[in-house]
Every structure is written in structure tokens, then in C-alpha cells.
Amino acid sequence: MFNFLELIRGRDRADSSRQKVKQRLQLVVAYDRVDLSPKALEMMQREILDVISRYVEVDPQGLDFSLESNQRATALIANFPITRIREDEDEEEETAAENVVKP
Amino acid sequence: MVRVIVITSGKGGVGKTTVTANLGMTLARLGAKVALVDADFGLRNLDLLLGLENRVVYTAVEVLAGECRLDQALVRDKRQPNLVLLPATQNRKAEMITPNHMKWMVGELSHQFDFVLIDSPAGIEMGFKNAIAAAQEALVVTTPEISAVRDADRVVGLLEANNIRPAHLIVNRLRPAMVEANDMMSVADVGEILALPLIGIVPEEERVITSTNRGEPLVLDTTKTLAAEAINNIARRIQGEKVDFLNLDVPKEGLFTRFRRLISLK
Ligand SMILES: Nc1ncnc2c1ncn2[C@@H]1O[C@H](COP(=O)(O)OP(=O)(O)OP(=O)(O)O)[C@@H](O)[C@H]1O
Numbered sequence: 135m136f137n138f139l140e141l142i143r144g145r146d147r148a149d150s151s152r153q154k155v156k157q158r159l160q161l162v163v164a165y166d167r168v169d170l171s172p173k174a175l176e177m178m179q180r181e182i183l184d185v186i187s188r189y190v191e192v193d194p195q196g197l198d199f200s201l202e203s204n205q206r207a208t209a210l211i212a213n214f215p216i217t218r219i220r221e222d223e224d225e226e227e228e229t230a231a232e233n234v235v236k237p
Numbered sequence: 238m239v240r241v242i243v244i245t246s247g248k249g250g251v252g253k254t255t256v257t258a259n260l261g262m263t264l265a266r267l268g269a270k271v272a273l274v275d276a277d278f279g280l281r282n283l284d285l286l287l288g289l290e291n292r293v294v295y296t297a298v299e300v301l302a303g304e305c306r307l308d309q310a311l312v313r314d315k316r317q318p319n320l321v322l323l324p325a326t327q328n329r330k331a332e333m334i335t336p337n338h339m340k341w342m343v344g345e346l347s348h349q350f351d352f353v354l355i356d357s358p359a360g361i362e363m364g365f366k367n368a369i370a371a372a373q374e375a376l377v378v379t380t381p382e383i384s385a386v387r388d389a390d391r392v393v394g395l396l397e398a399n400n401i402r403p404a405h406l407i408v409n410r411l412r413p414a415m416v417e418a419n420d421m422m423s424v425a426d427v428g429e430i431l432a433l434p435l436i437g438i439v440p441e442e443e444r445v446i447t448s449t450n451r452g453e454p455l456v457l458d459t460t461k462t463l464a465a466e467a468i469n470n471i472a473r474r475i476q477g478e479k480v481d482f483l484n485l486d487v488p489k490e491g492l493f494t495r496f497r498r499l500i501s502l503k
């Protein structure tokens with residue numbers, strides 16, 4: 135796609151190496167700060183999923199589990215797309231539950 | 238009241254020693270009595286940057302071993318009477334040094350100086366622990382590069398855990414033209430990730446190398462540079478003055494030039 139205005143203004147910001155490095159750093163420092171081993175993180179993820187699965191049916195493809203850091207406070211961001219509510223068998227709506235846990 | 242400040246970074250080679258030497262020289266020129274402590278034991282460097290290597294007789298290790306008095310080990314700067322250096326040891330005896338030794342030495346210096354600046358080694362191991370042991374405040378030096386910022390972040394966490402505050406951020410070797418082209422993180426980007434108050438931005442400057450070659454800190458150079466001015470400003474901010482940050486923006490290229498550049502690139 136040729137965007138004349140963008141060319142005049144300078145290089146595309148979204149995929150510049152500057153944006154890229156910033157995103158990578160934000161992720162890597164978030165993990166550094168909680169200092170959890172990949173194994174512990176995976177276990178936590180599995181246990182949270184277990185608990186949630188007791189109540190709702192979750193789409194395993196759409197799982198998203200990540201850490202984010204802001205002002206040196208790290209948040210655990212988990213996104214579980216719900217395919218079905220367990221008790222109510224005929225509801226087939228696609229909803230998402232977002233869970234934010236502050237350490 | 239003495240202020241004991243550690244200059245630290247995590248990653249090596251980002252400019253701790255350069256900042257320490259120049260900042261020490263500037264604070265001394267502003268009238269403060271300054272002691273620089275080279276805590277990079279085993280790999281001493283600070284004496285070289287200051288051009289004092291030929292005047293080192295004793296080092297911290299001889300002081301701790303009781304072979305000389307502390308004031309005998311202090312090397313007085315030949316240009317600036319307010320500045321002294323406590324050199325590090327070059328040999329393996331450096332391994333004997335502990336955080337308690339550092340506290341004792343810095344405690345002794347506290348009676349005679351307004352500032353004690355401690356140049357930390359790279360890493361977060363024993364040498365780092367020694368360097369921060371006696372510090373009240375910290376200057377965290379980083380370059381706008383991914384590994385330097387990541388390591389700086391580890392250091393910031395350790396400084397917090399050791400109650401060393403305030404800690405301020407110095408971004409060194411900034412290349413404004415690269416930031417402008419979105420090829421390098423800006424100071425704001427780095428500050429946002431580390432969440433540390435900024436105290437200085439030092440641009441990339443070739444004369445840092447020539448002044449190191451001569452053993453004359455950049456701030457003494459008769460040719461004025463932005464990097465030297467930046468360090469001057471840091472010294473003044475440390476002393477509580479409000480100083481605006483330098484404008485390091487690259488002059489905007491005209492529409493025509495930019496258009497021509499684009500055409501020739503595509
Ligand atoms: N603003 C700058 N512009 C250009 N070169 C610089 C700048 N700051 C530092 N340098 C160069 O970078 C190199 C490393 O600097 P310095 O020795 O001060 O880093 P350091 O953090 O003390 O390293 P170490 O971790 O090994 O102790 C030196 O060659 C120095 O001349």
C-alpha cells in the first residue's frame with residue numbers, strides 16, 4: 135500500500151525498529167520483574183485454567199496469558215474465550231473473560 | 238552532609254566510568270569536595286580516565302590490609318584540588334573486599350567530602366554488592382539499547398530492594414538522528430520502561446574517546462560539546478538546581494529534501 139502522507143511524514147511508526155524494541159523490552163522486563171520460572175508460570179496457567187473450566191467451557195485455541203508492566207507494577211493478564219457456560223447447556227455465545235491479578 | 242552516590246548500570250561498557258570521572262570533575266569545579274571511589278576492583282579504569290594512573294601508589298586493598306592510611310591512598314587530582322581518587326586494585330587481592338569494608342572506607346571519607354561517587358563494576362554479583370553497600374543514592378546509566386535497558390531494570394529492582402533511593406536515570410550515547418528516524422528508543426521510551434526519574438541525557442560524542450586517550454575528562458576540553466554540557470547539567474541537577482534538558486532534536490529537514498531522499502531510497 136502506498137500512503138503518500140505517510141511517506142512525507144517519515145517512516146511508518148508502527149513497525150519501526152524503535153516500536154519493536156520497546157514492545158520486546160516491555161515484555162521481557164515484565165517477566166524479569168516477577169522472576170517466575172517458565173515452569174512455575176506454566177503451572178499457574180494450568181491451575182487457573184482448571185478452576186475456570188469448572189464453571190465454563192473455554193476455547194483452548196484462544197487462550198492468552200501474559201504479564202504486563204507499568205510503572206514498575208506488574209499485572210498478570212489472562213484472556214479466556216468462553217465457548218459455553220457449564221450449567222446452561224444451550225447457551226453457545228462466544229464471550230471472553232478478562233482477568234487481571236495484581237501481585 | 239555528605240552524599241554518597243553509586244554510579245551503576247548492570248550491563249558493561251555503557252559509560253559508568255566516563256560519567257563518574259566527568260561528573261566528579263564538574264562537581265569539584267562547582268566548588269564541592271569530591272572523592273571518587275573506584276569500586277571496579279580487579280579491572281581498574283577510573284585512574285586512566287582521569288589521567289592519574291602514574292600517581293597511584295596505594296589502593297583500597299593496602300588500606301584495608303593496614304599497610305597504609307586511607308589518606309595516603311587518596312590520589313589528588315593534578316588539575317582540580319577539590320577532587321581525589323581512591324583507586325581500585327589491579328590484582329587478585331581485590332577478592333578480599335566485602336560490603337563492610339566499603340561501608341568503613343566510605344564512612345571515613347564522609348568526614349572530609351561533600352560527595353563520594355562510587356563507580357560500580359558491571360554485573361549484579363559481588364562487585365556490584367560492594368559498590369552499593371555504602372551508597373545512599375544511585376545514578377543508573379544506560380544506553381538506549383535493549384540489553385542495556387533490560388539489565389538496568391534488574392539493577393533498579395536491586396536498588397529498591399536495598400533501599401537505595403532516590404535512584405535517577407542517565408541515558409548515555411543517545412543518537413538523536415536515529416531516534417528521529419524511529420531507529421532508536423527515545424529517552425521517553427527508556428524512561429517509561431524503567432519508571433525512573435530522568436536526571437541526564439548524554440549524546441553520543443566522538444570527543445569522549447579522544448579525551449579518554451589524553452586522560453583529560455571531556456568537561457575540561459576547551460572545545461565545547463553537548464555531551465560535556467549535558468554532564469555539567471547533571472551536576473547542577475544533583476545539587477538541586479532546576480536545569481532544562483538540552484534540546485537534542487535534529488534540525489527538521491525540509492519537505493523537499495525529505496522527498497528527494499525518499500525518491501532516491503525507493
Ligand atoms: N557519550 C559517549 N559517546 C561516545 N562514546 C562514549 C560515550 N560514553 C562512553 N563512551 C565510550 O564507551 C566505552 C565504555 O565507557 P565506560 O568505560 O565509561 O563504560 P563503563 O560502563 O564504565 O564500562 P565497564 O562496565 O567496563 O566498567 C568507552 O570506550 C567510552 O569512551
Ligand SMILES: [Mg+2]
Binds near residue numbers: 254277282356357358
Ligand atoms: Mg567502568
